[in-house]
Amino acid sequence: MKHILFSLLFLGLLLAACTPHRTEPRTFSWEEIKQLTQDRGYWDAYRNPDGPARTISLSISPDSNVLTDSRTGLFWQRGSSDRIPTSAVQAYVDSLNSSQFGGYSDWRTPTVEELYSILENTRNEHDRLYLNPLFDNSKIKLTSVFPNQAMLISCDEVILTLLDKTPIGTSPLYIDFAAGMSCGAAGLRAVRAVRH
Numbered sequence: 001m002k003h004i005l006f007s008l009l010f011l012g013l014l015l016a017a018c019t020p021h022r023t024e025p026r027t028f029s030w031e032e033i034k035q036l037t038q039d040r041g042y043w044d045a046y047r048n049p050d051g052p053a054r055t056i057s058l059s060i061s062p063d064s065n066v067l068t069d070s071r072t073g074l075f076w077q078r079g080s081s082d083r084i085p086t087s088a089v090q091a092y093v094d095s096l097n098s099s100q101f102g103g104y105s106d107w108r109t110p111t112v113e114e115l116y117s118i119l120e121n122t123r124n125e126h127d128r129l130y131l132n133p134l135f136d137n138s139k140i141k142l143t144s145v146f147p148n149q150a151m152l153i154s155c156d157e158v159i160l161t162l163l164d165k166t167p168i169g170t171s172p173l174y175i176d177f178a179a180g181m182s183c184g185a186a187g188l189r190a191v192r193a194v195r196h
Contacts, residue, residue, distance in 0.1 A: 042116035045180035066102040083188035158184035
């Protein structure tokens with residue numbers, strides 16, 4: 001009986017790990033983001049600081065431009081765009097696709113879940129980000145105005161509210177890999193494209 005229960009538990013965990021990520025943009029509330037981190041077991045320094053450690057197993061493509069995460073099956077652009085306005089994100093991704101970056105033409109802006117899947121709960125020694133050092137992070141780190149931020153934008157948005165929870169609009173949703181948490185605000189952000 002114990003073997004059957006263990007097998008069922010293992011199968012459940014395996015299916016949860018292999019559940020495909022959403023690919024279409026979505027608008028979240030901050031409460032939904034917190035619930036997402038807890039339900040999916042994503043670590044977030046602010047919203048789920050007790051989330052489990054994740055082992056991210058990356059391999060580099062022969063041309064060194066693409067990283068593959070064997071755990072999720074996602075292919076990631078190793079580098080990123082420069083910091084660009086939200087209005088330029090789709091044009092950047094389109095340029096990757098038209099140039100067949102890494103041999104593929106189906107790159108897209110990642111969802112917040114996909115960005116959470118590469119957020120680590122310890123800083124790497126190379127550039128002190130909560131991100132595997134195999135990624136080229138040279139373009140996402142701000143070095144002058146905000147030296148402690150390293151932000152990658154998702155295709156998603158978050159609802160902005162006043163202190164009394166009155167909605168006042170939406171903002172792009174991104175992960176700050178220097179702080180280890182999701183954030184929402186307008187401004188220049190880098191894009192790291194993904195494909196499945």
